[in-house]
Amino acid sequence: MDHLSARQKKILSFIQTFIATHGYPPTIREIGNEVGIASTSVVNYNLNKLVERGFIERSPDVSRGLRLVSDAAAEMPVRFAEMSHLVHVPLLGSIVASAPVPIPGDGFTPQDTDDSVELPPAMIGKFRSEDLFALRVHGDSMVDAMVADGDVVILKRQDTARNGDMVAVWLNERGETTLKKYYLEGKRVRLQPANPLMDPIYVDAEKVNVQGRVLAVLRTLQ
């Protein structure tokens, strides 16, 4: 099966853009630097995976001896997407009301998952893609945030919020994760649902743990 890990997708798209901008392919070390791989052997390892799956070809003992497989264009829309300029955001898991958000670095690292979401660069704005992660919403517990079952939420990892930010918070007193707009008012926090028909809740500021800021919500049907 030609499923690629997030890391391999990242490598592939980096090779593509590198060739486009430089006119020659990147070295193993250049790839490792960009993708965040410490050892050249690991890059080598993943490049061989890409060869096995037919995305690239290599010439042994040749520096920069890489080429993208030419018929990848004609192949599948899947591969079409693999090599585009898209930003890959790791899909870390799911978000439910009854548990804290899985956050990268907190036992969840991007390498742990091979699932990822592709985003147009315009959607993530000026933020670095390393700070971003995605979660799939399960269940209808976020309906008051106008987020439906199956939606994907794009988050930027941060533990503080400014007024008006839509954030994912963990309310330790209630044992509950929720998505709300954040407003600090004195010593308490007003958490305002996105749905204008719903009422806000008020929580003591110390009981609010900001997990991340919501940058986008994606819903694809069918």
Next chain:
Amino acid sequence: MDHLSARQKKILSFIQTFIATHGYPPTIREIGNEVGIASTSVVNYNLNKLVERGFIERSPDVSRGLRLVSDAAAEMPVRFAEMSHLVHVPLLGSIVASAPVPIPGDGFTPQDTDDSVELPPAMIGKFRSEDLFALRVHGDSMVDAMVADGDVVILKRQDTARNGDMVAVWLNERGETTLKKYYLEGKRVRLQPANPLMDPIYVDAEKVNVQGRVLAVLRTLQ
């Protein structure tokens, strides 16, 4: 002047064919071998001449650090360049409850607008991008469809629907546009809100004008 020696022309054309066949540029020694130059320094010398005359560019200390300059590159297969870009969907206008949806070909053509939305190819699935258009939601009239003020809805133009499709419909009896899930039940249509807490409405099948099918909903914050 622009004049190149026979040797330099030979070098240039070799670089071109080498890149075309290998996917990466040749080394100095590979060039020398092919063109019949014994010393690497002489190849280096002539390459610098080609740089001076603007035919190629070089990156110092980089193996195979060559690239053909624009017009030479224009002859190269640019297969990956254009396919790597995002799908552009025209943003035709806004969708409100009180007016029919602006549909391409119905007085609204993609050329009429210069605004567009970039999408990852994965999000539009197998559909042709020509059939797609986007609308921005204004106001809170779509909250029962879990669509908020400011969201962008990606639609595929079609005037029929299958059961379960999320569609944009114009209800001429009510004079209202709405986003609902479509279920044909006998001679009437059940229009089910996405929000599971809301109740469906029932409309005579002839009074329902399907404007398009919703493929995705995008919400970007900040």
Next chain:
DNA sequence: CTTGACACCGAACATAGGTTCGGCATATAA
């Protein structure tokens, strides 16, 4: 003739960059 620019050679040098290998986790299979 001398000088100097031009094109080239050969060899030595330095480093950019691919390859290999032992080891360490984690997960799934036996």
Next chain:
DNA sequence: TTATATGCCGAACCTATGTTCGGTGTCAAG
């Protein structure tokens, strides 16, 4: 549990490859 496979790390290894430099021959100008 013990295996086996996968993904990763770090270091050592070695060669592929760009750079430098002292020479040689030619030719035209001073």
